[in-house]
Amino acid sequence: MKIKLYCLTSALVGIILLSGCWSNQELPDLALVSAIGIDLEKDGRYTFTVQVINPGNVAGEGMQGTGGSESPPVSTYTESGWNLTEINRKLSKKVSRHIYFAHTNLVVISEKLAQEEGIMPVLDVLERDHEFRSSAQIVISHQSDAEDIMKTLSSIDKVPANKIINTMKSTEKVWGEHVSVSVRELIAKLVSPGEAPVVTTFHTIENQGETLQSIQRTNPDGRLEAAGLAIFKKGKMVDMTTGEISKGIVWLLNKVKNTAVSVQWEGEKHAAVFDLIRQQTKVSADVEKGGTVRMKVNVAAEGNVSEVQHPINLASPQALNKMEQRVEETIKQSIMHAVDKAQELETDILGFGEAVHREDPEKWKKWEDEWEESYFPEVQVDVSADVFIRRTGLRDEPFHRYLTK
Amino acid sequence: MEKAKINAGQLFVLIFLFEMGSALLLSLGIEAKQDAWMAVMAGMFGSLLLFWMYYRLYLFYPDMLPTSYMQDIIGPFLGKIAAYLYILVFMYNAARVLRDFGEMLVIFAYNETPLFIINALLLLLVVYITHKGIEVIARTGEILFVVLYVLAVTGSILILVSGLINLDHLKPVLEGGIGRILKTAGTETLYVPFGEAVVFFMILPYVNRPDKIKPAALSALVLSGINLSITMAVNVAVLGVDLTERSQFPLLNTIQAIQVAEFLERLDVFFMIALIVGGFIKISIYFYAAVIGASDLFRVKEISRLVFPLGLVVLFLSMVIASGYAEHIREGLHFVPLYIHLPFHVILPALLLTGAALKKRHSVNKRN
The missing domain is CATH 3.30.300.210 (Nutrient germinant receptor protein C, domain 3)
Incomplete structure (x- = not known):
């Protein structure tokens, strides 16, 4: 009788404790965001663009004979609003899955936002959020909107965010005109009175690199390339050097x-x-x-x-x-x-x-x-x-x- | 008193884990800015004195629990009140650490899980292990010690390898002078975490070799002080003073910064395990001290009869002591050191020690 009671209790406890986590998120329910872009609109609202990975199209990477899948490796979704948390929630109108930021490696901020309003207001949420990693790299879009950078496809690295990060890191290493800066480092320099940050800028051509056709050419139309270094003063971009x-x-x-x-x-x-x-x-x-x-x-x-x-x-x-x-x-x-x-x-x-x-x-x-x-x-x-x-x-x-x- | 014995090695492990506990995860002594690591060391040295006090008290009554010998020193009535207050303090502290632990998990991993569920699950385990007695706590400590050390060593190697350490963040050394360090040590690091070792005067009577208590306990304090000091130095060197100050859990940010060879990154689970190991042992020891104290004071023979009701009290206490995290932390920084740590870690033991010494001398004189 006693043994039976023990078995029953342990089974019940097991059912309660082992059935999984409370706020679990299954992989098929997540939209993995590889990069986010933040623009400033004329009326002062932010436009927030997320670049979501299409898992099926990226997984084909490296397999022979499958080149040229029918849909692009990433999709972008854009929404505007007064603050990023609200926009993020609003984006659910367009994305069928939970937008998941733990794999975001890149933050693109538009030149206009950096010059007019300064980057400080948008950085807080990136640091505070527990899902987002502050080791993500940050770049400024030069003469193009952050949204355009998000949309431009790249040919060697299938995920454009990776292309930008890898380009930045490799050019920093072999040529030395650009530096890769993470969100954490950027904030540390912003708050230090004896230091101001520089951030690499990236450039693309508007509306040129959005389709798969554009990267089927040997010389793709819309190219993501490092442009220069954005110089910041009191959180605002004041100049760009090359x-x-x-x-x-x-x-x-x-x-x-x-x-x-x-x-x-x-x-x-x-x-x-x-x-x-x-x-x-x-x-x-x-x-x-x-x-x-x-x-x-x-x-x-x-x-x-x-x-x-x-x-x-x-x-x-x-x-x-x-x-x-x-x-x-x-x-x-x-x-x-x-x-x-x-x-x-x-x-x-x-x-x-x-x-x-x-x-x-x-x-x-x-x-x-x-x-x-x-x-x-x-x-x-x-x-x-x-x-x-x-x-x-x-x-x-x-x-x-x-x-x- | 429970019929159990632990050895000096186990005492060492318990003190070490207890000190590392939640202290490992908070920004300790950050009021001394980049010299926080020195403030931690200063606090540790101060705590050696405090511990010497607790040890001398133990030497006067090696076979009795403090809840009993208090009555012997200051009379049955006052002694009972003091003992009762100590039990309350231990329970309050257990609840505080439990709350710390739960809040951390909610903030950093389980945003949508109610705090109560997390606290209840952990407390269930604490109640279970306390029910099993100090010997089991000590043996668990030995295993967890190895786990924590493996994590610490791996983590340090990874931080070194990924080149995150920028020693410039630690300069200028002594910017605020020795004064700022001593002030931080005197108001903060001396009490949390080192002074909290006062709870071990409830554990000392269980050690089988009294002659080994002093080396074991002091070396555990020194080792944990060095470890915490290194942790703070690494946090500041990696994150800078400002970020360490603003971080709820600087060690988490430091660990998140690790990126080795493009694939060894996002090692948050290191933080998680350290958190659970430290928190668990710390709560268990506080809770055990409260339970054993209560059973001694109220003459309840079987401690298992006290474990569940007191566990419930601690659980609900952990829910009601603060309405939010900011309130909880502020209480911990401004209220608790002044009204709980200072009287119960320093003043009362000092008075007890003086009382015990006078009484002893008195009885010696009488015999002559």
Whole structure:
């Protein structure tokens, strides 16, 4: 009798406890969101676009002979409203499943929103929500709406969000004009008085990349490509840099991994190319007694010569030494361009304020509130660079050393 | 008193898990900003003194529970009141930790599940293990200790490997001076979590080798202090001061930041397990102390007769002590240290110790 009672109780307890979770969500009931885009409308409302993965069409990836499925790998849904939570609920009118944000890797914010209203109001919900991961990357759409970026299909990576993230990460690594920034890092920089964020911008052509036909061409019409770096000041985007200045910023942030630097030689501007293998940039502050701040920037870089267009004798260490100096000059210049730009805009994207904070906490307390307006533009910057050319590839002297004479 | 014995190793494990408990998950000592880790260490050193006090009390009455020897020191009437208050405090603390635990689960994983269900399920387990007695709690602790350590070591390696640690976040060191650290330690970290070890004066009489209590307990406090301090340092180094301050559960954010090789990410389950292990042991010990105290004070022979009613009280207490999470946390930061921790962790034990010492001297004099 007792055994029977035990069996019955344990069975009952089992039924109650093992039957599953309370707020369970089954995979077939979820719409996995890969990216979200936020735009600003004329009347001040937000437009929120979610890019939802169509599981069946992505799963075919890698299988042979199935290329060109009939519907696109992602679908987008757009809704507008005054706040993101409300819009998210409203989106249920259009999506048949529960919109699930735990796999969202990318947040696209339109240039217009970043410039006019600032990004701060929309970031809170991304940080607060328990489903959304703050390790998601963030980008700004340049000369296009975030919605267009959401809609553009890509050819190698089937999911466009992945394409954007991978492009950003790989170009950061091998070229060094862009940085990948996560929501968490962005917020940390926004709240720090001695630091302002930079965010990579992406560009696409409106209404060109939405159909599967568009990616069936070898040269797709609507292309997602990294454009430049958006510079923020007090949470608003104030400018966008490209080229040399962007590179200087990335150098200063110590995020450059590889890049190529042109070397000037005997009057020829692009005579050779220095290929960076590794580098370390150190930024330290020196607060003098009078109150002037001197930033010391030191770049230690190591790399190879990867290409020579001018007959230079690469077998000679003297020539290489000279070349090293030229590279040092170029790097210094590009860093100074970045510093000038930041000081002109009065926004501390280079993190000098934090360096001062670490160096002299007491002075920093006084300066903190008006650092960017009053002190940052006056900061003196000394840049020094140590470049080492270690190797020159499989050849020393170029084959055209006698031909061009 | 229950007829049971635990060994010094088990005491070590229990104190360690108890200290790690919910403290591991909150932003401990963050009022000292980037020096929070030092405030934790300072609190730990202070708590060694407190623990020495509890230990001396135990040495005066090695075979009795505090609820009994209180009556011996300050007389049966006052002693009974003090003992009764201690039982209430332990139950209140058990309810607080239970609420912490439930709120965390609701906020971070089970948004739509009622708090009551989560608390009830955990308390069911606590009631069961308390019913089984201290020996079972201790043995469970030994297993969970290994689990927690494996998690901690794996987690640390992953955080190191994914290159998240930015030591610049910890600078400038000592920005607010030693004063801020001591203030944070004196108002916060000394009491939570280290001073909470006061509950162990209910457990000490069960240890089989009294000579080993001191090394075991002190090393457990030191080790847990070091671990908590490292955790806070890592949290600040990964998240920065601002985010650590604003996070309800900084460790969760730190763990969520882990991304190794594109596939080792979203390791929230690490956090979950640490949370459940810590919370479970902490509630069990508080609850056990309350039950054993009540059985001693009210002379109830079988503790199993007290376990269920007191369990219900703790469960309902955990529901009614605050109407929302913000209220709960604010009470914990401003009310509890002043009105509960200070008197019951510091002042009362100090008075008891003085009383016991005087009484002893008195009786020695009498004999002469």
